[in-house]
Amino acid sequence: MKFTSVLGGVAALTAATLLLSGCGRTDDAASGPGETTTIDDGPATGTISIWAMGAEGEALPDFVKAFQKENPDVKIDVTPIPWDAAHNKIQTAIAGGNTPDIAMMGTTWMADFADAFATVPEQISTDGFFEGALSTTKVGDRAAGVPWYVDTRVLYYRTDIAEKAGWSEAPKTWEELSQMAADMQSKGGSTWGMRLPAGNDSFQGAMWMPWSAGAELTDGKNWTLDTPEMTKGLEYYQSFFTDGIADPNVDTSPGATEAEFVDGTAPMVVEGPFLRGQLEAVGGEGFADKYTTAVLPALDGSVSFSGGANLVVFDGSDNASSAWKLVDWLSQPKTQAAFFEATGDLPASTAAWKESAVAGDAGLATFGTQLETAKAPPVTTSWVKVAAKGDQALEALRRGTGDVADVLKTLQGEADTIGLD
Numbered sequence: 001m002k003f004t005s006v007l008g009g010v011a012a013l014t015a016a017t018l019l020l021s022g023c024g025r026t027d028d029a030a031s032g033p034g035e036t037t038t039i040d041d042g043p044a045t046g047t048i049s050i051w052a053m054g055a056e057g058e059a060l061p062d063f064v065k066a067f068q069k070e071n072p073d074v075k076i077d078v079t080p081i082p083w084d085a086a087h088n089k090i091q092t093a094i095a096g097g098n099t100p101d102i103a104m105m106g107t108t109w110m111a112d113f114a115d116a117f118a119t120v121p122e123q124i125s126t127d128g129f130f131e132g133a134l135s136t137t138k139v140g141d142r143a144a145g146v147p148w149y150v151d152t153r154v155l156y157y158r159t160d161i162a163e164k165a166g167w168s169e170a171p172k173t174w175e176e177l178s179q180m181a182a183d184m185q186s187k188g189g190s191t192w193g194m195r196l197p198a199g200n201d202s203f204q205g206a207m208w209m210p211w212s213a214g215a216e217l218t219d220g221k222n223w224t225l226d227t228p229e230m231t232k233g234l235e236y237y238q239s240f241f242t243d244g245i246a247d248p249n250v251d252t253s254p255g256a257t258e259a260e261f262v263d264g265t266a267p268m269v270v271e272g273p274f275l276r277g278q279l280e281a282v283g284g285e286g287f288a289d290k291y292t293t294a295v296l297p298a299l300d301g302s303v304s305f306s307g308g309a310n311l312v313v314f315d316g317s318d319n320a321s322s323a324w325k326l327v328d329w330l331s332q333p334k335t336q337a338a339f340f341e342a343t344g345d346l347p348a349s350t351a352a353w354k355e356s357a358v359a360g361d362a363g364l365a366t367f368g369t370q371l372e373t374a375k376a377p378p379v380t381t382s383w384v385k386v387a388a389k390g391d392q393a394l395e396a397l398r399r400g401t402g403d404v405a406d407v408l409k410t411l412q413g414e415a416d417t418i419g420l421d
């Protein structure tokens with residue numbers, strides 16, 4: 001079982017997205033997809049080119065040998081691409097008409113290049129994927145990709161410190177979470193009760209609170225950020241700082257989250273599956289027995305962030321039928337379960353979670369449950385810009401330089417100016 005690849009894929013996706021938050025849909029992108037490809041029942045043939053980033057790009061050459069064995073007349077040309085170069089490389093390829101047949105596409109990049117993606121053929125079923133993941137493939141009224149792997153956030157907490165604080169079960173409500181965090185400090189001996197998102201990507205990382213209160217980011221036409229539901233969520237976020245439970249000057253440097261979790265400085269945090277591997281590396285042998293995971297505590301519901309990557313076929317593909325056959329194979333439950341074994345990437349197919357490779361990992365059960373209600377940000381080129389403004393809003397709340405009403409009024413005005421593209 002490997003965990004480092006999840007860090008290389010999902011976590012790097014977030015970092016790369018933030019790095020390129022100013023990028024929008026290229027003006028040179030195709031005006032829209034042409035006629036939808038029809039897939040025949042025959043084997044895949046010819047050469048299929050595919051671009052993939054990070055650990056996924058490194059794993060694919062060996063992994064797709066099974067597909068080549070089933071389709072002996074096909075050749076698959078995999079090009080691994082560094083995350084920090086991927087966005088510009090894709091943009092340049094679209095402008096120059098030099099796109100591959102298939103590309104791995106981060107969920108937050110779908111809108112940037114959507115005009116260049118072919119529509120998913122009706123022969124490829126998009127049933128059976130987690131709803132949050134499936135929503136990231138929809139551009140307007142069409143499916144522009146197929147979910148490949150997913151990411152979500154759950155609550156990690158130190159069970160040994162919780163026991164000292166008098167807690168033997170995970171918190172299920174917001175009230176219980178706040179009390180448990182306070183008890184971790186006063187009775188468990190921790191410096192802080194919980195670590196909350198700060199800095200880059202903090203707004204997206206904290207959206208589980210407004211979503212739990214029933215907030216929506218948009219109504220489909222406009223941003224809906226200054227609402228009673230969003231207010232509830234951000235008031236809850238701010239309460240951890242005003243009550244002295246969370247550190248307003250939290251260290252956001254690489255490695256700080258796992259270091260503070262392992263040494264007990266901040267014994268609770270909301271993070272993704274990649275943290276398991278990091279904790280294993282930092283905490284050493286036996287540390288896994290000192291913590292557990294739980295679905296996020298709820299107000300109206302337990303709702304977390306859904307991210308990951310999709311598979312897309314470019315509209316200009318010269319071998320579209322075979323390309324879609326490979327996409328279909330990669331999206332099958334058994335294939336996704338096998339890819340999890342190879343990389344640690346969480347399957348987007350719900351059926352894959354019943355395969356022994358996934359079901360046999362007891363530590364993943366929490367993530368599977370959380371994915372059932374996880375939500376993704378809207379598929380729009382302006383999301384990263386609005387999220388960056390949201391990061392600034394949380395900064396003001398965390399440091400006490402603004403109240404929720406004022407920061408949401410400002411954030412709504414900024415989002416209205418940016419627009420919903």
